[in-house]
Structures are given as structure tokens and as C-alpha cells.
Amino acid sequence: MFLTHLHLTHFRNYQHLDLDFRAPLTLIQGRNAQGKSNLLDAIYYLATSKSSHARAEREVVGWSAETEPIPYTQIAGTVRKDREIHKLEVLFTPRNGDHNFTKQVRINGVSRRGIDLIGEMRVVLFLPEDVILVAGSPSDRRRYLDIALCQIERSYCQHLSRYQKVLAQRNSLLRNLREAGASSRDPGVISQLTFWDDQLVHHGAYVLARRYTFVRAMDPIGRARHARLSNEQEMLHLVYLPSFNVGNVSEADYRRLMDGDTTPDLIPLPDPPPTARGIEEIFRRKLDSRRDRELMAGNTLYGPHRDDMGFVVNGRDLRTYGSRGQQRTAALSLKLAEMETMIADTRETPLLLLDDVMSELDETRRGMLLEVLAGVEQAIVTTTDWSDFSPDFRKQAQLLRVEAGQIEEMKRE
Secondary structure, eight states: OEEEEEEEEEETTEEEEEEEOOSSEEEEEOOTTSSHHHHHHHHHHHHHSSOSSOSSGGGGBOGGGGGSSSOOEEEEEEEEETTEEEEEEEEEEEOTTSSOEEEEEEETTEEEOHHHHTTSSOEEEEOGGGGHHHHSOHHHHHHHHHHHHHHHOHHHHHHHHHHHHHHHHHHHHHHHHHHTTOOTTOHHHHHHHHHHHHHHHHHHHHHHHHHHHHHHHHHHHHHHHHHHHTTTOOOEEEEEEOSSOOSSSOHHHHHHHHTTOOOGGGSSOOSSOOOHHHHHHHHHHHHHHTHHHHHHHTSOOSSGGGOEEEEEETTEEHHHHOOHHHHHHHHHHHHHHHHHHHHHHHSSOOEEEEESOGGGSOHHHHHHHHHHHHTSSOEEEEESOGGGSOHHHHHHSEEEEEETTEEEEEOOO
């Protein structure tokens, strides 16, 4: 998989860009706020149908778009994959009567859904702020897992999308029933909830089981990477933390785990791993037994939308007790594990995007990342300082300089 060409029109601070990628390594240098991160964000958009930073489509539309009769933003890329050429395009056009934009996706010139774009070009993105994956909220970690898994497996994305729609409908019903003072023993209430419960359980069990197996697969890889990064002083465990006991541990051990007991024999959770079919029945029983509680809350209290992922080092939960340095190392170990697990699952090497991370790392961590770069088919790396990379590294790379949304190719040293 190799991104050969990127075209941008009115994307953030890029008024117009046509850029060919010719080498496995591309090194982009520039001062802050010149467009380095924006370039990687455009590539990330083509891979995931989402921005790595923006929360709304209008945020990626550049000011230069206002010069057009109808403002628009275009991101297009050409990907060589399995000796075939794939053309990917995302177009943002204004909606009638408001300041928001509609996203349109085309693959090889054919209009498709956003979900169909995911997986056409897989990427792993490293950012300086990735420490939020450890120190941030559970929603940050769930979003991370969902984006990674959607790139790996189309069916996961379909189940996740359906789960989110069913969840919204069920929450709306629960709020309406609460406002009406409905009883959980009313046959009519039971009938209405059962209809949504069946769909919630089916799609939610798939999402939960797949996340669990993904974290489980990353755990030994992340542990080995983290041990090396910490000079064998720290042992990292990655563990998936569901909002209810999925049946692979005793209820007492599950409560200990959720209460923050990081005893080594609980990390990782014991065999066998849960299956979607096994989770479905447990999930359904949980909803049935907590119907009163959910009616009072007017909200769905159990399911993958309430799950989390834990980072445990030497028996300590890094989410609460880790230092900034430990959290940064764990985040780097996680990303390295993500890349290796993605390769194992898809038999394709993802495009590696590194956004000015070298300045945040010490010599040991830099060395490991440089080793990883040597083993990928394509990597695009940004930096503020050429000296973050050795002359030998720069000789191997396509060298670009960015300033105010303009890119200039540099001669190799």
C-alpha cells in the first residue's frame, strides 16, 4: 500500500496542492503553524473519513474557499494497492441556508458512503498529544479503538454504526418512558424495550468482543515494546474493561478489577476470551435485571459505549497514578502495538504518519521509532528541525519544506 499522490484544494491553510510521494520515507520540515499537521490530517481523512483534530466538517474548510462562487474543499489521493490504482476523494460542499458543510465521498470516481472509504488506505498516526489515550477520558480510548478496528474490519464498522443508531433510539425511548412515569413491569414497556434490546445486544456484543480480542492481541506486543523503552524496568499490560462482567472471570474478580485492583493475576483477564455469542446472553440478562435503574436514569447504562481500556505498569493504573513520562511511553507502546496488530490482521503494512513526535522523545525512544520506520512500506514524518534526524536518515528520504501552506522539495544531502 503506497500513497503516490495527494491533491488538496482549500483544505485548511492549503489553497492548492499537488504532491507526489516517491520514496518510502518522506520528511517534511517547517516551523509551527505552517501546515505540517494539516497535511497529515488530510491523509488521515482519506483513510478514516474523519479528522484527527476537527470535530466538524466546516473546521477543515480553508479561508481561501470564500474566493469561490460556491465554497468547497477537496481532498484526493491516489493509492497503489496490490498492483492496482485506487483513487480516493472527499469533497465538502455547503448545505443550503447554514454554515455547515456536507461531506461527499468518491472511490474511483463513484459516489460511496463514508464508511466505504475506511480500509481503502490504512494509517497509523502518531501525535505528541497521544498521551491523552492514557490520561484522557474513556471516550478518547473508545474512539481510538473504534477508528483502529474500523480500518481493520469493515464488518466491525457496520456493527458499530448500527449499535450507535440503536443506542440513540433506545435512550430516546427510556427518556420518554421516564417522563411518562412508566413502570418496568408494564407489559407494554417490556415489549417496547425488548424490541430495541435485541438489536442493542446483537450489535453491542460484536463490538465488545472484537474490541476485547484487539486489546488482547496488542497486549504482549505493547508489553515487549514498553519493556524495551523503559530499559526492562517496567511491565505494561493493556486490558479491556467492559461495563459488565462478560463471563470470563468470577463476579468477585470483576468487581476487584473495576475497583482499581491491579493484582497481576487479574491482568490480563484470564482465558478463555469472550465470544460475541456468549456475550449476547449475558448482556441481555444485564439489561433485564437493570430495567428499573435504566428507566430512572432515562439512559442505557451498560454496553460498549460505557467500556474503557486500562494501562497497568508494575501493578499501578497509569490512568490515575502514572507520571507524564510513563503515560507518554505507554501511549507510544500502544501505537507500536496497534501497527503490528494491524499488519497481522490485514497482511498489509499501514501508512505510518508521525507528526513532530521526535522532539518529545529521548534518544532511546527515537531509536526505536527509527527502527520501526525502516520496516514500513511508507512513512511520512514531520519535524520542526532537520537535526532531529541523522544525515544518513535524510539521505534516504524525500525531503520537503512547508511554509504558509506552500511545499518546496529539497535536495537530498
